[in-house]
Amino acid sequence: MAQFRLEGTKVLAVTLGGGSDAVKAKNGAMVAYDGQMAFKKMTGGGEGLRGMVTRRLTGEQMAVMEVKGQGTCYFADRASDISLVRLNGEKLHVEASNLLCTDAGLRTGTTFTGLRGASQGNGLFTTTVEGAGEAALMSDGPAVLLRVTHGMPLQVDPGAYIAHQGNLRQTFQSGVTFRTFMGEGSGESFQIRFEGDGLVYVQPSERNTVGGDV
Amino acid sequence: MTTAPQVFDAGSLPANDNVNPYAFCVDLNGQWFLQKGKMIAYYGQIDFHGIGHGPLDGLIASSFHSPLHASDWVVAQGQGKLLLADRAFDINSYDLEEGNLTVRSGNLLAYEPSLSLKQSIIPGFLTLIGTGKFVAASNGEVHFLEPPVRVDPQALVGWSDCPSPCHHYDHQYLRGVMGGVRAMTGLGGASGEEHQFEFVGAGTVLIQSTESLMAERDTGAVPQEDGVPGGGQGDRQGGAQPPGQGGGLQRRFGL
Numbered sequence: 001m002a003q004f005r006l007e008g009t010k011v012l013a014v015t016l017g018g019g020s021d022a023v024k025a026k027n028g029a030m031v032a033y034d035g036q037m038a039f040k041k042m043t044g045g046g047e048g049l050r051g052m053v054t055r056r057l058t059g060e061q062m063a064v065m066e067v068k069g070q071g072t073c074y075f076a077d078r079a080s081d082i083s084l085v086r087l088n089g090e091k092l093h094v095e096a097s098n099l100l101c102t103d104a105g106l107r108t109g110t111t112f113t114g115l116r117g118a119s120q121g122n123g124l125f126t127t128t129v130e131g132a133g134e135a136a137l138m139s140d141g142p143a144v145l146l147r148v149t150h151g152m153p154l155q156v157d158p159g160a161y162i163a164h165q166g167n168l169r170q171t172f173q174s175g176v177t178f179r180t181f182m183g184e185g186s187g188e189s190f191q192i193r194f195e196g197d198g199l200v201y202v203q204p205s206e207r208n209t210v211g212g213d214v
Numbered sequence: 215m216t217t218a219p220q221v222f223d224a225g226s227l228p229a230n231d232n233v234n235p236y237a238f239c240v241d242l243n244g245q246w247f248l249q250k251g252k253m254i255a256y257y258g259q260i261d262f263h264g265i266g267h268g269p270l271d272g273l274i275a276s277s278f279h280s281p282l283h284a285s286d287w288v289v290a291q292g293q294g295k296l297l298l299a300d301r302a303f304d305i306n307s308y309d310l311e312e313g314n315l316t317v318r319s320g321n322l323l324a325y326e327p328s329l330s331l332k333q334s335i336i337p338g339f340l341t342l343i344g345t346g347k348f349v350a351a352s353n354g355e356v357h358f359l360e361p362p363v364r365v366d367p368q369a370l371v372g373w374s375d376c377p378s379p380c381h382h383y384d385h386q387y388l389r390g391v392m393g394g395v396r397a398m399t400g401l402g403g404a405s406g407e408e409h410q411f412e413f414v415g416a417g418t419v420l421i422q423s424t425e426s427l428m429a430e431r432d433t434g435a436v437p438q439e440d441g442v443p444g445g446g447q448g449d450r451q452g453g454a455q456p457p458g459q460g461g462g463l464q465r466r467f468g469l
Contacts, residue, residue: 081302083219141236141302144255147223152257160254160299199221202255204236204299 002103004084004134011076012084012101012136018070022104025075027063029100035071042066062096062127066104075101080138083145083201085165092129094137094163098203103133137163139203146200155191159206166198224257227295230307230347238305238349240296240324245273245289247331248298248324258294265289277327298323303351303428310348310374316341317372317420320428323349335443336379339372354423361417364410368425375417382412 002023003015011031014023018036027041042064067073076082077100085092087106102108107130129135137143139162148154148168155173164170173191194200227233229241240246242260253262263270265284273289290296299305300323308315316334325331325348334341342348350356352371359365364382373379413419 141299142234143219144233144237144297145219145221146255146257146297147221149223152224154255154257155260156255157251157253159251200255202297203302204234204254204305205302206251206254206299 001105001133004101004103004136006082006084007074009081009142010079011074012082013072013074014067014101015072016067016069021070022066022068023073023101024064024104024106024108025067025101026077026099027065029075029077030065030067031074031076033069033071033073035069037067037069037071037073040066040068062099062108075136077138080140081142081203083137083139083143085135085137085163086133087129087135087165088132090130090165092135092163092165093126094129094135095161096127098138098162099127099129099135100138101136102129103131103135105133106131106135137201139201140205141203143201143203146202148194148196148198148200150197153193153195154200155193156200156202157206158190158192160202160204161192161200162203163201164194164198166196168194168196168198168200170194224295227257227297229295232305232307233297235304235355236302237297237299238307238323240290240298240349242290242296243293245270245291245327246296246324247278247287247327248290249322250286250288252298252300252323253290254297254299256294256296258292260290260292260294260296263289263291273327277330279330279332298349300351301428303353304355304422305349305351306356307347307349309346310342311345313345313374314341314343315348315372315374316379317350318370318428321350321352321371323351325349337443351428352420352422353426353428357421357423359419359421361413361415361419363419364412365419365421366425367409367411368427369421369423370411371420371422373413373417373419375415376413376419377415377417378413380412382410384408 002017002021005013005015007013016022016035016037024042030037030039080100082100093111099108109128109130110125111128112125143162146154146156148166171193173193222233227239229239231239233239237254242256242258265274265278265287270289270291274284278284278287305323310329316336316339319338319340322340322342325342326346328346329342329344329348332341332343333339350371356371361376
């Protein structure tokens with residue numbers, strides 16, 4: 001199985017042992033490697049024709065390549081900070097744009113997230129990663145991990161949301177009042193509310209969101 | 215894999231302290247002012263109110279004195295833990311005790327209502343007066359300097375207590391026509407560091423560790439009045455151009 005390791009906070013080193021060892025990584029994210037590596041563009045995120053069509057339809061396109069070989073491959077993307085997530089059969093939801101690299105043994109897919117995506121300008125869908133193995137997430141600035149437990153829900157700005165895992169229910173919360181239309185909006189009118197039991201990853205920065213100025 | 219990342223919840227988040235160098239946690243119990251769009255997440259019951267007429271009038275009257283950029287600020291009201299961050303810039307909190315601090319408008323993120331926020335006489339800067347805590351961002355770490363000191367204009371984040379923020383031009387740079395030619399053409403070797411901000415007197419000067427500025431926030435217009443810097447009245451001829459910045463050669467020769 002591929003070994004994931006961080007070199008500092010912004011470079012991911014993946015050690016591959018040859019044979020069937022492989023990872024899926026964001027296209028073009030390789031910065032260096034030693035040993036023998038083969039890079040193969042995977043059309044449609046490597047999810048077959050159905051996955052390709054789904055991704056095209058949902059706007060969660062990922063340009064993904066498969067990396068196979070023996071040695072160590074280094075990945076980085078625009079000096080983003082990287083967090084490693086180890087999955088043991090759980091499901092991780094992540095924004096396609098924040099996914100850097102996954103073990104080839106993990107299944108990726110697309111799910112409907114509801115209204116949240118619309119405010120984010122990221123579409124109505126999110127990417128899921130499922131199975132056993134490691135995944136690497138990217139964030140603008142080091143990600144903060146926040147735990148959600150019963151009775152302690154968490155509200156997150158859609159622009160700062162990266163990923164979540166666990167048994168969470170997400171609802172879209174809007175604080176739009178008539179004052180918003182009077183030009184006295186609070187700028188924090190839209191939030192995603194997470195309830196249940198799980199972990200949420202947020203980044204210390206906000207993407208530009210459609211709802212951000214309201 | 216190196217050490218496992220730390221997981222925070224409402225109880226383990228620091229109270230009024232940094233979570234990491236790029237995110238700050240406010241233990242909210244009452245009200246805080248914050249710039250729009252700097253909240254990334256929160257636990258608890260918190261409402262965000264735009265600044266305007268309404269139930270917050272009294273609070274705003276005592277702590278917010280910059281009516282024309284009210285639309286950039288919100289009041290967070292309630293109880294809980296509030297996480298603040300700004301484009302992954304470094305974030306620091308500062309405590310003022312019966313003090314004052316002037317900071318570049320784009321750098322200020324949030325402040326406690328026991329402080330009061332006013333526009334500085336110097337355009338583009340905001341002054342906080344009183345006792346309390348505020349949170350500011352910087353591009354790279356903040357360093358504290360003691361006057362007398364000259365700093366690069368782009369590195370300046372703010373200052374406290376200093377009575378004399380002023381421009382300083384190197385004499386060599388100013389001298390004669392050659393100075394003007396150099397400034398306009400770059401011939402004769404301009405180092406790009408001929409102009410600084412100078413501070414003398416008791417106080418502290420804050421600088422950031424890069425020269426790339428953070429986006430300015432509008433601080434609101436000042437009254438159109440004579441004697442108000444930036445007031446725009448009686449646009450003095452060449453007034454917008456400091457000496458030694460090229461152009462205005464006529465003025466140099468006294469024509």
